[in-house]
Amino acid sequence: MELKEWKPIYDKIMDDFGFNKENDLKSAFILSDIINNTKNNIPLDSMEELIKNKDVYVFGAGPSLKKHIKILKSIIEDENNKNDKNFIIISADGATKALLEEDIVPDIIVSDLDGDLNAIFESNERGSVVVVHAHGDNIALIKNYAPKLKNIIGSSQVPEEIPYLINYGGFTDGDRCCFFAEHFGAKRIILCGMDFGEYTTKYSRPYLKNDIEKADGVKIKKLKYAEKLINWLMENGNSEILFINNIIDEK
Template structure:
């Protein structure tokens, strides 16, 4: 099952970035063969439904966000994998990690031994990394293409916006963004090479456009402590106690 309107946006992504739908499907088939059946979906639903969820990216504002995130130990946190290393280094273990396996492997291994749930994404460029998913105790698989068997599609393009689409799908009450800036600067934690800077900024722009689209139909209340995004209410760190309660 895909959210209404996703297929159109997926084909736009394929065209813009010259990706291969065939390779996306091949990667999804491999991930499906690796994953074991689990009740991770039920665990995710129990964590997210009707709750406030903090979504963490690796944008420039992550450094200032970390002290605030440490304060909210009992609030559900979903993190994009590029934010994992600084989070782990600061004693923050996300409840859910959304990853295409490009993040810091040591940090992913460390969290893989915890109760955290991994949402591993299969796409045409990470076919050779998918075996890494075997290291995670709790894991589900996703694709940008047509879902099947154990592979699902909640919507989204990059790890960060896929995390927001995931929270929307599992019916979060409130979604608050941290370290998701979508500007012309790339956060120091993203580990983006200089030669990849241009394509990274294009991906961020596409991710932002998808979040704007999501805001037009979601039932979740949307907030951001990062760069202002249409459809998300911009809040300061001082507002957090009021918003989260």
């Protein structure tokens, strides 16, 4: 999505949640300075090589996450037998922990660093690229952890151009995975654990007592935007977007 298309959507979201635009900008420049000083970013060209014309499995932290990881595992076995891996895995923040529990290291993690940081650092050590997202409410996390990661891509949600940072549109970590995959030419985007709705998991909210619980009001509202933005991408993007259940039906 172009920045000029994103701006009115951004304005509406900021207004709706009462988030502070100046803090978003401040956070973006802090991340930009970190990358300028540490040079811990990777070239964007490498993302095109990784994603173009591939099937991209995007994992969110909804109630179907574990079930969908099991389906992915059977697909991975099939692909290994065929010897031509033509897919990649992008995980949205909290979903990374669930993938690691099944010994799957995502190719890319999209995170505002408020998920399970141990899982993000372990995956990063094992080869995941981390798309680190700066916004007004994660400034301390950006300052503390962005310099310690390697192979990152900086990301922001402000409609201004910021050195070293991308903004391809999208709001929550999950829908930004999809805008990222679309930008780099994914053939298909296959949604896993992307349930939206009113229930969430301990992978998204680690303090929950049960594995799945009713989400709080702000989370439900964020999920509504995530769903709307992915619907926008289904209508306006070039990548085909489908749910993993449809893939199973195909086979």
